[in-house]
Amino acid sequence: MTAESKKLDQLIEQARQGKQSPQPERDLWGGIEQALVRSSRRPLQGFGWLWASAACMVLVVAGLTFNGLQQTEQAGVSQTQLLLTMLNQQHQQQRQLVLTHYQQVGWDGRSEFVKHELEQIRASIDEVSEQLMQEPSNQQLWQLLQWLYQKELELLESQFKETNPLQQV
Amino acid sequence: MNHAYKQILAMVLLLAIGLLAPQAIAKQQSVEQRMEVPTTIIVSLENMRGEVEIVGTDDNLAKVSGRLDEYATGLTFERDGNNLTIRVDMPKRGNFSGQQGSALRVELPRRAELHVTGVSSDFTVYNFSSQVRVNTVSGDIRAESLEGQLRLSTVSGDVQSRKLAGVIALKSVSGDVVDHASTASSASYTSTSGDVEVSTQAQEVTAESVSGDVEMELGAVMSLQIKSVSGDVSAQLQLLEQGRIEANSVSGNVELAFVGALDATLSADVSGGGTIINKLNDAQARESEWGVGANLETKLGNGAGHIELSTMSGDIIVANK
Secondary structure, three states: OOHHHHHHHHHHHHHHOOOOOOOOOOOOHHHHHHHHHHHHHHHHHHHHHHHHHHHHHHHHHHHHHHHHHHHHHHHHHHHHHHHHHHHHHHHHHHHHHHHHHHHHOOOOOOOOOOHHHHHHHHHHHHHHHHHHHHOOOOHHHHHHHHHHHHHHHHHHHHHHHHHOHHHOO | OHHHHHHHHHHHHHHHHHHHHHHHHHOOOEEEEEEEOOOOOEEEEEEOOEEEEEEEEOOOEEEEEEEOOOOOOEEEEEEEOOEEEEEEEOOOOOOOOOOOOEEEEEEEEOOOEEEEEEOOOEEEEEEEOOOEEEEEOOOOEEEEEEEEEEEEEEOOOOEEEEEEEEEEEEEEOOOOEEEEEEOOOEEEEEEOOOOEEEEEOOOEEEEEEOOOOEEEEEEEEEEEEEEEOOOOEEEEEEEEEEEEEEEEEOOOOEEEEEOOOOOEEEEEEEOOOOOEEEOOOOOOOEEOOOOOOEEEEEEEOOOOEEEEEEEOOOOEEEEEO
């Protein structure tokens, strides 16, 4: 008789005596609990990697997006700067044309007439240009800038006309 | 000795002639001329200095009367087809420092088209119903009871007008622009350092100023455009259905007072240190998250019209009258 058949006979005798649930020789719950915890941890550890990967992906995407946005923003700013520089240069050329035109026909434009207003307009052009760097999509500011350019040219012309009135007729 | 005396005498005589010659030129000529002209004659009128009064009449006559400039060499009064030239002729060069400019009265058919030019000449124009253009440098322009395409412009003088109708453009650089009782359909006012003071029924109005203040009493307006650098702008008006207002300033205040019902979307924007005061409804301006600047967006009535106001550092005030 083997040890297993002996144990089986022993269990049948215990059941006959009314002992319904055979008890284990030692407390197995601790091991079972650890096993359960371990088994429940396994899939979580897998998700962890997933989460970590996803987080990394998010970070990478966010990083790339942020970097892209930064570049777009910088590009936007530099485009505004570029446009403003171009407009200012164009305006300077127009100013020079007005000055050259009148000076070529011998008119003297050195005058105190509307000097204060010209200074105000030039200061305003700088002020509006600076604000446009902050608000490049502000349509009204662009229009105001264009108007200031035009106003400065008009005032330069009026300065010549006022200084050389006899040339009018 | 005799020879020396003769030389001295000759020099004295030459000097005397030189001194007396301008006095001779300085004598003012009186003129009184007239001619029959078509009622729709196109008139070109030039006068460098003095005062010219130009009056529209119901006759088909052109008349010039008065005194010419003390330095004038004559008066050109010529008709070529439908064109009439009236010109006070002056020497091409000279120091015109004398006080006596022209003092002329010109009568023309009411429907004549006028092109008037001067330097320091003042012009008074009234009672015409066609195109009137007046350009002077330091002279003043006064106009009354004109109708049609009207452009009155001076550099350092004032423009003062009453009862204008049609399409009008009034401009001065350092002078004031004052227009009252105007029934124009479209009106444009421009000043640089002078003030603009206006009462008009024009439906389309534009006003520009650099440092001068703009004060407007308007009627029912379809379109109003205002631009200013440092001058303050105030306007009282009724905005028509689907009307449009656009006002921009750098540091000047913008104040609008509305008469009657107002149906419009209002957008007000202050970029710098100014404030927005809304007395039209309960909507409050939102301060910028950066701490500088403010913005107000609100709908008034059915919101059919558009009001766009912006300033860099001025204040914006909107209210009911």
